Amino acid sequence: MRSALFLFLLSLLSSRTHAQPYVPGQSYFGSNNYTEYVAGNMPVILSAPHGGLLSPAAIPDRNCSGCSTVNDFNTQELARALANALHEQTGCWPHLVINRLHRRKLDANRDLPEAADGNPVAGQAWADFHNFLGNAKNDVAFQFGKGFYVDIHGHGHSIQRLELGYLLYSDELRLPDDTLNTPVFTGYSSIKHLVESNPQSLTHADLLRGSQSLGELLADRGYPATPSQSDPAPDTGEDYFSGGYNTARYSSYNGGSIDGVQIECNRTGIRDSLTQVERFADSLAVTLLDYLGRHYFGGLETSFCESSDATQSGVAWMYDVSPNPFCRYFQIRHNDDSADWTAGVYNFYGDLVQFVPVTANIPVQIVPPPGGPVFVVLRRNGEIAAVKTVLSACR
Ligand SMILES: [Zn+2]
CATH class of the missing domain: 3.40.630.40 (Zn-dependent exopeptidases)
Structure with missing residues (x-):
């Protein structure tokens, strides 16, 4: 059962x-x-x-x-x-x-x-x-x-x-x-x-x-x-x-x-x-x-959705980890269909809690374990493309 x-x-x-x-x-x-x-x-x-x-x-x-x-x-x-x-x-x-x-x-x-x-x-x-x-x-x-x-x-x-x-x-x-x-x-x-x-x-x-x-x-x-x-x-x-x-x-x-x-x-x-x-x-x-x-969200520095800016970084793709802070889940996406992307999700203590492939233009929803911030490491063809801290807003 x-x-x-x-x-x-x-x-x-x-x-x-x-x-x-x-x-x-x-x-x-x-x-x-x-x-x-x-x-x-x-x-x-x-x-x-x-x-x-x-x-x-x-x-x-x-x-x-x-x-x-x-x-x-x-x-x-x-x-x-x-x-x-x-x-x-x-x-x-x-x-x-x-x-x-x-x-x-x-x-x-x-x-x-x-x-x-x-x-x-x-x-x-x-x-x-x-x-x-x-x-x-x-x-x-x-x-x-x-x-x-x-x-x-x-x-x-x-x-x-x-x-x-x-x-x-x-x-x-x-x-x-x-x-x-x-x-x-x-x-x-x-x-x-x-x-x-x-x-x-x-x-x-x-x-x-x-x-x-x-x-x-x-x-x-x-x-x-x-x-x-x-x-x-x-x-x-x-x-x-x-x-x-x-x-x-x-x-x-x-x-x-x-x-x-x-x-x-x-x-x-x-x-x-x-x-x-x-x-x-x-x-x-x-x-x-x-x-x-x-x-509600403690301070104006709060960003609710975070995106890379492809035009500023001079590359043809962009990614998005949002919302940040999140309550029960956040999502990861990118628009780069010329490479293989993965996301590793780490808890506050640095333990890997989730590892997922991320296909271009298909958002992946992540439901992390409750409590504390998590860290997302995005890899593009195995190379680190971004490391993001994602905050939990749930009380
Ligand atoms: Zn009216």
């Missing part, structure tokens, strides 16, 4: 070895191209549910009572610019999921009945959108053990500030810090997991509106936000979006270790022009990396 189980586990491991269908940075589309997934290899997931530009006549306009059909102007553009900025700043790609349908046709931030208003084609796009997001969430949780999700929106409220939605209503945000730190309110929060586990032991209120909150880190860079240290809660009577369907579904509010926030962007200075969009995307990218470094 035990050996049967062992063989079964072994077969799972070996079947996992070649199961990596997505190339980071490349786009994959749902049915009819109504949804798009840009594959990622870092612990950040982005979505843009209300920035779609397609209005196919085949799908009737939604006319359910009370349903909004107004798009969030320039938010698809913002999500793409943010993904590109994160890539420029890290060399890694966030996971990005886009609803390409106009909100008249599909609202990808609602449950199915209101989202598609009964239309099966829109319903399929809704299912594709959420399959992409669910898979991205599972992938990040499996690879890194934790991560951060951002649902990107635009609001038309008069006060020109970012509204960060952690699933707490404005009257709840006006409660004292001590009240927000009780389990009742951390239990409502989209950063529930972060409250339970962050390296500085910051409280829920600290993380919502302290000096190191996402809102304050954005305000520091010239983009006022609430909640934040400088604007702890919307005042009575002020409009505020507290986070919607996607934030609840894909954040730690719903369990698991991926936290999240809905960012409702004001228009002035952020979305009026594509120049503003690009500039804000750069600031948001650096802020998110700052935030991840402080609260």
Whole structure:
């Protein structure tokens, strides 16, 4: 019985070895191209549910009572610019999921009945959108053990500030810090997991509106936000979006270790022009990396995916060991079909724990023994091509 189980586990491991269908940075589309997934290899997931530009006549306009059909102007553009900025700043790609349908046709931030208003084609796009997001969430949780999700929106409220939605209503945000730190309110929060586990032991209120909150880190860079240290809660009577369907579904509010926030962007200075969009995307990218470094992955020097640069080293091939740090596995790949490559994986004490051939363009997934960093020695035709230290991020 035990050996049967062992063989079964072994077969799972070996079947996992070649199961990596997505190339980071490349786009994959749902049915009819109504949804798009840009594959990622870092612990950040982005979505843009209300920035779609397609209005196919085949799908009737939604006319359910009370349903909004107004798009969030320039938010698809913002999500793409943010993904590109994160890539420029890290060399890694966030996971990005886009609803390409106009909100008249599909609202990808609602449950199915209101989202598609009964239309099966829109319903399929809704299912594709959420399959992409669910898979991205599972992938990040499996690879890194934790991560951060951002649902990107635009609001038309008069006060020109970012509204960060952690699933707490404005009257709840006006409660004292001590009240927000009780389990009742951390239990409502989209950063529930972060409250339970962050390296500085910051409280829920600290993380919502302290000096190191996402809102304050954005305000520091010239983009006022609430909640934040400088604007702890919307005042009575002020409009505020507290986070919607996607934030609840894909954040730690719903369990698991991926936290999240809905960012409702004001228009002035952020979305009026594509120049503003690009500039804000750069600031948001650096802020998110700052935030991840402080609260998740310990320091900005962290690299989530590591690649050799073939153009700099003057050779025609490149390799990639990622993610680094990893949680349960990392992968090794190269694009050199003119040589034989192998990877030796060594534990902290220098014992060889795994030795595998690596075929060009076929990633090999490595599941090392738990605990501590491992060392990967890549050999090309027997000669050492690279030695990499790969850090474990699991706790
Ligand atoms: Zn929206």
